Each structure stands twice: as C-alpha cells, then as structure tokens.
Amino acid sequence: MDKxxxxxxxxxxxxxxxxxxxxAxxxxxxKLLFDQYPAxxxxxxxxxxxxxxxxxxxxGDQPGKTLGLSGHLDVVSPGDISAWHHPPFAGEMDTDNVYGRGASDMKGGLAALIYVLLDLLAEKRSFAGTIRLFATVGxxxxxxxxxxxxxxxFADELDALIVAEPSNLQVEYTHRGVIDYEVSATGKAAHSANPAAGNNAIDQLFRFYEAxxxxxxxxxxxxxxxxxxxxxxxxIAGGEQINSIPARARLYGNIRTTPLYPNxxxxxxxxxxVAELNQQPGNELQLTYHYPESPLPGNPQAPFVQLFRxxxxxxxxxxxxxVGDSGATDASEFIRAAQKFPVVIFGPGNDSGHQADEYVAIKDYIAAITIYQQVILQFLR
Structure with missing residues (x-):
C-alpha cells in the first residue's frame, strides 16, 4: 500500500x-481515476x-460470486464556517487525522474502497467473480x-454487499429503518371571535396526534x-396570526423502525x-411520506459477517x-434487489460526522483499506 x-x-x-x-x-x-484501466x-x-x-x-479471471461495495458521494452542509478550526473543504491533515466535511460520513470509507480497487487493477490481482462499486447520490x-x-x-446479481459508512471499525450487520411523514390539515379561516364560522386546522392535527x-x-x-x-x-406549523382561526396546518413525524416493526x-x-379520521366530520387530512428507508435485517452468524469480523x-x-446501527444506510434500498444477500456496514469513520471539524483518523483509514482488500480477495477466491 502506498499510504x-x-x-x-x-x-x-x-x-x-x-x-x-x-x-457530479x-x-x-x-471516473478520471479509472479511465486508465480498460478492465x-x-x-x-x-x-x-x-x-x-x-x-x-x-x-475477475474466472466466474464466481458478485460482491457489491457502496459509498455515497454527497455530504451535508458545513453549517457555520466560523465554528470550524479546519476549513471544511480543504482536506487538511495533521499527524493523526484528516479533516473536512465528509471525512467520516463518508468520503473516508468511499476513498478506501476506491483505493482498494485501483490497487487491485494496478497490481493485476487475481480473483474469481465480479466486484461492483456503487457511488451514489442523495x-x-x-x-x-x-x-x-x-x-x-444493478444490484440484482449481488451475493454480498459492503457499505462503507462510518462504524468505528466495528462490524455492523443490521440497522434501523426510517419513516418520515407529513400530515397536512385543511380547514377554514375565520375570526377568532367567531370560531364556529371556521374549521381549525390545528385542532385536526391534535386529533391525529392523539390517534x-x-x-x-x-x-x-x-x-x-x-x-x-x-x-x-x-x-408542527400552522396559522397566520393570533386572532384568526387557522385554515392550514402541518405536522411532521419521525419513526425509527426495526425488523420487528418493518416499514x-x-x-x-x-x-x-388517516382514512378513518377523515370519515369524521371536520377532518381533512392528507398524509405524505418522505423517502422511507427500510430496516436492515441480518444474521450475526452469517459467513460473510464472520469473515469480516x-x-x-x-x-x-x-x-x-x-453490532447494529441506530441509523439507516443505502442498504435500505439495495436489499430490495432480486435476491437476498448479507450486508456488512463497516467504515473508518466515527461520531464526528455532521459536526464542525469532522475528521477521520489516519490509522483507521489505512486499516480499513487493508481490511477491505483482504475481505474482497478472500470472498472472491
């Protein structure tokens, strides 16, 4: 490895x-990194x-299994730049860490996967089967x-998947899902001195909340x-001014699901x-979901998980x-593919993601490269 x-x-x-x-x-x-390799x-x-x-x-040199590798290209906003001691988009490095927005979540993991593939191509390493890297948006x-x-x-042929999200170099095999929902209520505006002439949209949301x-x-x-x-x-948001009955209001909720309560x-x-509430007089509720993400089921004794460990x-x-992870990953979507396969979430990051002075430890980044390389070559013998 060239550190x-x-x-x-x-x-x-x-x-x-x-x-x-x-x-993009x-x-x-x-793309430029891989252009020099026709393979x-x-x-x-x-x-x-x-x-x-x-x-x-x-x-690879001969037919075999297909191993997926996954990393996302996007990062969150750096927020208040003045809170950073290291500029968020400079890639500054000291003796221990590399700093920047995405260093932990998850350009550290993505870079490690890319380096392994470039090294595999440059050294013409032998393996059986297929490696497929997914670098995703959003x-x-x-x-x-x-x-x-x-x-x-693109994921239909996978036999296993590595998601390089930050895991503190622990092997994660399961994670929660997410349901983000919005309920909008439509009522009728009126003067607050004559509420019977209107229909309070916030009251509708209270009924939904209780239900x-x-x-x-x-x-x-x-x-x-x-x-x-x-x-x-x-x-929760609604109303226009303090002496008017609100005609519109919105409520947002977040559910963190598990395999025991799937999405x-x-x-x-x-x-x-919501349909039942809308049968009651005075309710006009509309439900919208915002990109729900399924929980990831898994087996800690699965051979791929144990190989990684x-x-x-x-x-x-x-x-x-x-272990498991309380968040969700791109695996929530990839497991919708044509066949079932084990997933391991493993990456060199830590809990600094989405914070000022986000970083990845250099020793963890280098260790992840070694681990990815060995898992890939052993799985695709």
Missing part, C-alpha cells in the same frame, strides 16, 4: 463541495442535472441514488440489538388511521464487535 497516495485520494475527495445536490463533480473525479467498466447513471451515480464493475437526504440503481437492476399516539404506544416489542420502535412528532405494515396502519480482528489485533 501517501491513499491519503492524497481522500484529501482530493474532501476538497470537492458535494453538499446535498452537487455530486465527485463522480467526474472518480474497469464505468457506468454513469444520471439522476438530475449536476447529480450522477457511478457504477464501476470489474470482472444518501443524506433520502437514498435517491441507491433507489434508482436498485430499480434499474397516532394510541396506535404506536402498544407496539412494545424490543429488538435485542436495535432496541424499541421509536416515534416522535418533530415539527410497510406500519405505513399501512398509518394510512388506515475475522479479517478485522487479524488486522487490528484486538476483538471486534458485531
């Missing part, structure tokens, strides 16, 4: 401002102007890119790894609840935990 080249690759990715909807520049940079099949899948997914496919705001690639069949609380409260089964089902109303049955229950322990020289 200097590996770090330069990460720094160059961090310098590209791919905040939320400007991923990162995709273009990655790498690079497919650009456009999502929207300025937003492109990449699928990079490399075939993970931070709804997994748009992974959903698009899955719909188009969904009653629906969710009995759901008490606890996943042994991920914990309980979580539901929170997180935003589709819960969404069907919420839809039925074995390689990580050998490389790091200590025990490696096999």
């Amino acid at each position: 200097r080249k590996a770090l330069i690759l990460l720094q160059e990715l961090l310098k590209i401002k791919s905040v939320n909807n400007h991923e 520049q990162v995709a273009d940079y990655i 790498a099949q690079v497919t650009e899948v456009n999502y929207a102007p300025g937003r492109s997914n990449l699928v990079i496919t490399i075939h 993970e931070e705001t709804g997994n748009y890119g992974a959903a698009q690639l899955t719909r188009q069949g 969904i609380t009653a629906l969710m409260t009995p759901k008490t089964k606890v996943d042994p790894v991920l914990g309980p089902l979580l539901h929170n109303v997180t935003q 589709q049955p819960l969404m069907a229950e919420i839809e039925a609840l 074995k390689v990580a322990m050998h490389t790091l020289g200590h025990k490696v935990a096999v």
